[in-house]
Amino acid sequence: MRxxxxxxxxxxxxxxxxxxxxxxxxxxxxxxxxxxxVLTVDRAGCTGCEKCVGPCPVGALAMVAYA
Known part of the structure; x- marks a missing residue:
């Protein structure tokens, strides 16, 4: 996925x-x-779409820059 x-x-x-x-x-x-x-995000699989960030009821997900 792109x-x-x-x-x-x-x-x-x-x-x-x-x-x-x-x-x-x-x-x-x-x-x-x-x-x-334990909740984890697969760095190789994440497309950066941000669909998970807004709906999180406790604000536990965020988008960060990576190199």
Whole structure:
């Protein structure tokens, strides 16, 4: 899948995330995973579309620049 924003990636603040799972079905490339009660974002799979960021009820997801 083509990157939407080539220089950003979604990251999760684990101290804020309540593991509700709302973001999981919102991720088109399925780059967000919840395993053993830990939410992770696959850097290689994230397209930077930001579809997970806005709907997060606790604001645990954000887009950050990466090199």
């Amino acid at each position: 990157r939407v924003t080539p220089d950003t990636i979604a990251v999760v603040d684990l101290a804020v995330c309540d593991r509700c799972g709302l973001c999981l079905p919102l991720c088109p490339p399925e780059a967000i995973h919840l395993e053993l009660n």
